[in-house]
Amino acid sequence: xxxxxxxxxxxxxxxxxxxxxxxxxxxxxxxxxxxxxTLALVGESGSGKSVTALSILQLLPPVxxxxxxxxxxxxxxxxxxxxxxxxxIRGNRVAMVFQEPMTSLNPLQTVEQQVAExxxxxxxxxxxxxxxxxxxLFRLVGIPDAERRLSAYPHELSxxxxxxxxxxxxxACEPDVLIADEPTTxxxxxxxxxxxxxxxxxxxxxxxxxxxxxxxxxxxxxFADRVCVMRLGEVVEQGSTREVFANPQHPYTRELxxxxxxxxxxxxxxxxxxxxEARDVKVWFPIRGGWFSRVTGHVxxxxxxxxxxxxxxxxxxVGESGSGKSTLGKxxxxxxxxxxxxxxxxxxxxxxSPLQMKPLRRxxxxxxxxxxxxxxxxMTIGEVIAExxxxxxxxxxxxxxxxxxxxxxxxxxxxxxxRNRYPHEFSxxxxxxIAIARAMVLKPKFLLLDEPxxxxxxxxxxxxxxxxxxxxxxxxxxxxxxxxxxxxxxxxADEVIVMQHGRVVEHGRAEQIFHHxxxxxxxxxxxxxxxxELTDGAxxx
Amino acid sequence: MLSYAFKRLAQSIPTLFIVITISFFLMRLAPxxxxxxxxxxxxxxxxxxxAAYNLDKPLYWQFxxxxxxxxxxDFGPSFKYKDFTVSDLIWAGFPVSLELGMWAxxxxxxxxxxxxxxxxxxxxxxxxxxxxxxxxxGIAIPNFVMAPILTLVxxxxxxxxxxxxxxxxxxxxxxxxxxxxxxxxIAYIARMTRGSMIEVMGSHFIRTARAKGLSERKVVRRxxxxxxxxxxxxxxxxxxxxxxxxxxxxxQIFGIPGIGRYFVQAALNxxxxxxxxxxxxxxxxxxxxxxxxxxxxxxxxxxxxxxD
Numbered sequence: 114x115x116x117x118x119x120x121x122x123x124x125x126x127x128x129x130x131x132x133x134x135x136x137x138x139x140x141x142x143x144x145x146x147x148x149x150x151t152l153a154l155v156g157e158s159g160s161g162k163s164v165t166a167l168s169i170l171q172l173l174p175p176v177x178x179x180x181x182x183x184x185x186x187x188x189x190x191x192x193x194x195x196x197x198x199x200x201x202i203r204g205n206r207v208a209m210v211f212q213e214p215m216t217s218l219n220p221l222q223t224v225e226q227q228v229a230e231x232x233x234x235x236x237x238x239x240x241x242x243x244x245x246x247x248x249x250l251f252r253l254v255g256i257p258d259a260e261r262r263l264s265a266y267p268h269e270l271s272x273x274x275x276x277x278x279x280x281x282x283x284x285a286c287e288p289d290v291l292i293a294d295e296p297t298t299x300x301x302x303x304x305x306x307x308x309x310x311x312x313x314x315x316x317x318x319x320x321x322x323x324x325x326x327x328x329x330x331x332x333x334x335x336f337a338d339r340v341c342v343m344r345l346g347e348v349v350e351q352g353s354t355r356e357v358f359a360n361p362q363h364p365y366t367r368e369l370x371x372x373x374x375x376x377x378x379x380x381x382x383x384x385x386x387x388x389x390e391a392r393d394v395k396v397w398f399p400i401r402g403g404w405f406s407r408v409t410g411h412v413x414x415x416x417x418x419x420x421x422x423x424x425x426x427x428x429x430x431v432g433e434s435g436s437g438k439s440t441l442g443k444x445x446x447x448x449x450x451x452x453x454x455x456x457x458x459x460x461x462x463x464x465x466s467p468l469q470m471k472p473l474r475r476x477x478x479x480x481x482x483x484x485x486x487x488x489x490x491x492m493t494i495g496e497v498i499a500e501x502x503x504x505x506x507x508x509x510x511x512x513x514x515x516x517x518x519x520x521x522x523x524x525x526x527x528x529x530x531x532r533n534r535y536p537h538e539f540s541x542x543x544x545x546x547i548a549i550a551r552a553m554v555l556k557p558k559f560l561l562l563d564e565p566x567x568x569x570x571x572x573x574x575x576x577x578x579x580x581x582x583x584x585x586x587x588x589x590x591x592x593x594x595x596x597x598x599x600x601x602x603x604x605x606a607d608e609v610i611v612m613q614h615g616r617v618v619e620h621g622r623a624e625q626i627f628h629h630x631x632x633x634x635x636x637x638x639x640x641x642x643x644x645x646e647l648t649d650g651a652x653x654x
Numbered sequence: 655m656l657s658y659a660f661k662r663l664a665q666s667i668p669t670l671f672i673v674i675t676i677s678f679f680l681m682r683l684a685p686x687x688x689x690x691x692x693x694x695x696x697x698x699x700x701x702x703x704x705a706a707y708n709l710d711k712p713l714y715w716q717f718x719x720x721x722x723x724x725x726x727x728d729f730g731p732s733f734k735y736k737d738f739t740v741s742d743l744i745w746a747g748f749p750v751s752l753e754l755g756m757w758a759x760x761x762x763x764x765x766x767x768x769x770x771x772x773x774x775x776x777x778x779x780x781x782x783x784x785x786x787x788x789x790x791x792g793i794a795i796p797n798f799v800m801a802p803i804l805t806l807v808x809x810x811x812x813x814x815x816x817x818x819x820x821x822x823x824x825x826x827x828x829x830x831x832x833x834x835x836x837x838x839x840i841a842y843i844a845r846m847t848r849g850s851m852i853e854v855m856g857s858h859f860i861r862t863a864r865a866k867g868l869s870e871r872k873v874v875r876r877x878x879x880x881x882x883x884x885x886x887x888x889x890x891x892x893x894x895x896x897x898x899x900x901x902x903x904x905x906q907i908f909g910i911p912g913i914g915r916y917f918v919q920a921a922l923n924x925x926x927x928x929x930x931x932x933x934x935x936x937x938x939x940x941x942x943x944x945x946x947x948x949x950x951x952x953x954x955x956x957x958x959x960x961x962d
Contacts (some may be wrong), residue, residue, distance in 0.1 A: 170864075170865055172861055172865055174856065196870065200867045200868065200869055201866075201867065202867070203864065203865055203866065203867035204865055204866035204867035204868075207762070208865070209865045211858065211865075216857065216859065217858045217861070217862045218859055218862065219859045219863070219877050219881070220881070220955075220957060221880050221881055221954070221955065221956065224876075226795055228864060230876070231866050231867070232870060234867055235867060266956040266957070268956070268957045281860075282862075284867070450940055482927050593956065631701065648666050
């Protein structure tokens with residue numbers, strides 16, 4: 114594939130001039146991309162991969178500075194190029210697909226207008242020609258019912274469809290280079306697999322070169338010819354995908370490759386007492402409309418689900434967004450009103466009032482997905498952790514509380530000396546540990562873990578998973594583990610429920626679900642998560 | 655959308671009722687009455703007058719009587735302008751106030767939006783700071799301070815424009831009151847436009863527009879402007895209320911025969927029916943205009959659907 118490079122990045126430096134001083138985001142990155150080649154830029158958050166990608170078309174905000182380096186498209190220097198030059202290249206010769214399908218389209222224009230604009234701009238097409246071409250593009254990228262979708266506004270389309278529109282827009286002028294910045298990160302796994310298959314197919318058809326930015330090594334393995342591993346603004350390793358995967362040179366690459374959550378969970382003994390039991394749990398949200406807000410229908414978020422949790426068990430609940438898995442978790446903890454019977458430690462709790470629930474709350478704790486939003490920014494982490502103790506053990510002295518906080522922080526491997534700091538001073542992974550410490554300080558029996566690892570980088574995820582498993586072994590905890598990420602669930606859970614549209618699709622031992630799935634939907638999820646190639650051409654929904 | 659409009663109109667009835675009730679009783683709480691003068695009237699004459707206007711009846715009776723009148727579109731007679739009904743006076747003053755208000759609104763939107771956009775695109779330059787400083791002053795200085803200053807400079811010192819009066823609507827007489835009325839609106843809309851423009855220019859879909867290869871000019875005109883103006887559109891409702899209250903003061907200062915001046919004089923004279931009539935009329939106008947603004951917003955933003 115070693116033809117002449119179409120895109121060359123040489124010793125690129127990118128700084129951000131902020132109020133607090135200059136921050137270097139990219140420090141001397143070099144790579145080149147040949148015609149028809151796919152190069153993946155891989156790295157975790159903060160590695161500078163997206164900044165590098167946005168630099169190519171000069172799309173960074175004005176605070177970005179380029180003290181050194183060069184970016185050449187077809188021999189043409191892009192850094193400091195005149196606006197006119199950039200405009201003839203952007204969207205025409207080099208096109209880009211972004212990470213955020215929900216916000217990257219103009220909400221006030223129809224998708225046809227937005228895609229057609231590229232064609233009228235670069236190809237001088239009139240309305241009719243452009244419309245015909247847009248329709249052709251929509252069919253090409255697999256937008257169902259393309260003709261009717263032309264006049265749709267972005268909010269009327271799903272995330273996957275919006276990303277298809279973005280891809281159609283990028284392909285409109287048949288560019289030489291397509292830059293895809295985490296194009297599937299915001300999408301569900303089955304949709305992710307479809308979009309990747311689409312990009313691969315289109316790349317071959319058009320003979321484009323593709324620069325692919327991702328944190329997901331599974332995707333790299335299947336789609337890239339060559340890979341650049343980035344860390345803290347530098348390229349630490351570069352080479353053909355096969356070589357890098359088979360024989361990683363840099364320790365960081367090895368760490369990344371190793372960062373798949375591993376192991377599995379043994380089920381608790383058969384005679385372990387039942388801790389929590391739910392029968393026919395139903396959460397229906399009323400849809401109101403018309404005069405005086407009559408109830409005109411229901412969204413069945415959770416539709417008659419039953420489950421049993423024994424002490425020491427981890428029940429994984431998997432499903433894509435909108436499947437009702439988080440709603441189910443909240444209903445079981447009575448954080449949300451529901452129908453159906455729920456028993457905890459043998460006593461019915463479905464009829465209890467919030468006040469009656471209070472003494473039980475310390476036994477059932479929650480860790481949420483968002484480690485940035487779920488810790489109060491105005492409290493030190495010590496105060497956050499101690500707050501539960503103040504509620505549940507009002508007689509505890511300040512010194513005893515302090516000791517409990519220190520012990521909880523040590524348990525999650527955070528230096529207790531940092532307990533007077535505020536949440537924003539910690540990284541995502543550390544915050545999630547703090548959230549776990551906040552739950553653990555009350556010595557609960559049962560933890561609801563709602564996507565606790567989803568906002569974290571893979572290498573950090575692995576550590577959080579290991580921590581949760583160690584705590585479970587030490588204290589005999591029972592987990593309800595909710596996640597869309599099957600790799601994490603495989604490592605954590607001994608029993609799994611697969612949910613779709615508020616219903617249980619499949620329920621069984623983890624081993625059976627992962628190795629001998631009985632339902633098509635489970636198979637699709639597994640294929641999309643673990644083996645992207647299997648789903649080439651697969652169409653779900 | 656039509657049924658939504660009807661629903662909103664139906665909801666405005668209780669709002670209006672509350673406005674009427676509160677202003678009716680507040681008005682009566684104020685000391686004095688419409689027929690108190692320098693010279694005390696003989697008791698029997700006063701009793702006759704009060705009886706003629708039903709003011710001798712219990713307050714609740716007067717209240718329900720007034721409500722009944724409003725339901726039939728009757729705002730009653732003015733107590734001070736003999737031989738005129740309140741409706742006569744409102745219809746005489748309204749065209750004048752309306753003209754002032756429309757011009758002020760137009761100036762407010764045109765200049766406010768232009769200044770705001772310009773400042774946003776020149777963000778953090780000296781020009782931006784200058785314009786936003788001016789806008790801050792425009793918001794901070796009340797119009798009863800601004801109006802006399804304008805009169806002093808352009809009317810007295812420079813003698814370019816008349817200092818007051820209406821002169822049957824001569825253009826020169828309108829300039830200063832319209833400017834005095836529009837300035838705070840220009841200032842407020844400019845600040846708001848700047849803020850929302852800056853926010854929109856940093857959003858993902860603007861990055862997409864740039865990635866398409868559009869010139870910065872087209873990015874702003876085709877993609878940023880409409881989004882940035884949505885908050886301005888929703889401000890037009892409160893802006894109407896602001897202009898109406900502003901006109902009450904401005905008409906008084908410049909001696910313009912609009913509703914605002916009747917209102918102030920009626921309040922001073924305890925002309926109960928005229929005050930009430932003006933309040934109800936303006937209350938209904940503001941409610942109506944807010945509804946119109948919401949409907950326009952729905953047309954501009956496809957994400958809003960009034961299908962209830």
